[in-house]
Amino acid sequence: MKMVIAIIQDRDWVKLSKGLTEHGYGVTKLSSTGGFLRQGNTTIMIGVEDEKVEDVLQLIRDNCKKKEIPMTLYPPSITGLNMTSPPVNVTVGGATVFVMNIEQFHHVE
Amino acid sequence: MKMVIAIIQDRDWVKLSKGLTEHGYGVTKLSSTGGFLRQGNTTIMIGVEDEKVEDVLQLIRDNCKKKEIPMTLYPPSITGLNMTSPPVNVTVGGATVFVMNIEQFHHVE
Amino acid sequence: MKMVIAIIQDRDWVKLSKGLTEHGYGVTKLSSTGGFLRQGNTTIMIGVEDEKVEDVLQLIRDNCKKKEIPMTLYPPSITGLNMTSPPVNVTVGGATVFVMNIEQFHHVE
Numbered sequence: 001m002k003m004v005i006a007i008i009q010d011r012d013w014v015k016l017s018k019g020l021t022e023h024g025y026g027v028t029k030l031s032s033t034g035g036f037l038r039q040g041n042t043t044i045m046i047g048v049e050d051e052k053v054e055d056v057l058q059l060i061r062d063n064c065k066k067k068e069i070p071m072t073l074y075p076p077s078i079t080g081l082n083m084t085s086p087p088v089n090v091t092v093g094g095a096t097v098f099v100m101n102i103e104q105f106h107h108v109e
Numbered sequence: 110m111k112m113v114i115a116i117i118q119d120r121d122w123v124k125l126s127k128g129l130t131e132h133g134y135g136v137t138k139l140s141s142t143g144g145f146l147r148q149g150n151t152t153i154m155i156g157v158e159d160e161k162v163e164d165v166l167q168l169i170r171d172n173c174k175k176k177e178i179p180m181t182l183y184p185p186s187i188t189g190l191n192m193t194s195p196p197v198n199v200t201v202g203g204a205t206v207f208v209m210n211i212e213q214f215h216h217v218e
Numbered sequence: 219m220k221m222v223i224a225i226i227q228d229r230d231w232v233k234l235s236k237g238l239t240e241h242g243y244g245v246t247k248l249s250s251t252g253g254f255l256r257q258g259n260t261t262i263m264i265g266v267e268d269e270k271v272e273d274v275l276q277l278i279r280d281n282c283k284k285k286e287i288p289m290t291l292y293p294p295s296i297t298g299l300n301m302t303s304p305p306v307n308v309t310v311g312g313a314t315v316f317v318m319n320i321e322q323f324h325h326v327e
């Protein structure tokens with residue numbers, strides 16, 4: 001059995017969680033933040049049979065792949081002026097995934 | 110040395126933590142939630158000597174085993190009516206436990 | 219590749235995180251509390267190449283070593299009396315570190 005630990009963006013959690021649940025995988029979400037006060041990360045743990053690791057990785061790829069989205073940045077407002085910038089492309093998504101070995105699995109009933 | 114990672118119900122945390130501490134095990138509690146927005150789970154990590162794994166598992170079984178408790182469900186109130194349902198049995202408790210290998214252990218003094 | 223999991227004191231997080239980031243290590247901070255309701259711990263995860271484990275351990279030692287600091291303890295106030303105690307030395311810092319094996323590492327782009 002394997003433990004898949006993935007660090008994903010918060011924004012991808014709902015759809016990845018939905019995908020994992022629909023495919024029958026139990027997932028645990030840990031509250032987390034990135035290094036040196038960077039916000040917006042979520043760490044998830046999935047215990048999974050060895051032969052299902054690739055399927056879980058594919059679900060992560062499908063739901064967390066990087067993409068560019070146009071975003072309008074608002075500068076500090078200046079009273080009386082109505083400043084707008086053209087939208088810029090911002091890269092979102094991406095994930096870091098670790099797979100570790102599980103020696104024993106127990107289900108306590 | 111082994112890392113015991115257990116996902117338990119919040120309601121079992123205080124008594125399991127007390128049991129582990131009384132038996133001399135250090136335990137770390139991570140804030141967590143279950144898959145697809147399910148609430149009420151707690152993830153714990155315990156670093157433990159190989160020969161103590163079974164003792165820790167037994168403490169988890171003792172404190173987290175499933176049981177049925179009677180619970181009265183309150184329907185949305187209807188003004189002027191005093192509706193009560195008979196109590197129903199709800200299953201609580203249970204745990205998922207993973208045991209993983211620890212290659213190095215360091216205590217920083 | 220290795221997973222370094224360290225349980226440190228909250229007070230050491232900012233400087234350790236800064237040190238890890240400056241040396242190019244990605245670090246994920248998990249919200250955590252210690253056993254039986256003890257507060258003030260932080261759990262961090264660092265995925266790192268085998269040959270960098272010692273460097274990460276040294277950064278943890280440098281930033282989290284135990285030290286004694288003088289602390290003035292304030293007794294419950296008694297109205298009309300201005301009681302102060304001499305400062306006492308309190309030990310802070312220290313860390314528990316586990317190193318585990320990572321079988322696969324994936325970066326989702």
Ligand code: NI
Pocket residue numbers: 023
């Ligand atoms: Ni599907």
Ligand code: NI
Pocket residue numbers: 132
């Ligand atoms: Ni006992």
Ligand code: NI
Pocket residue numbers: 241
């Ligand atoms: Ni340096």
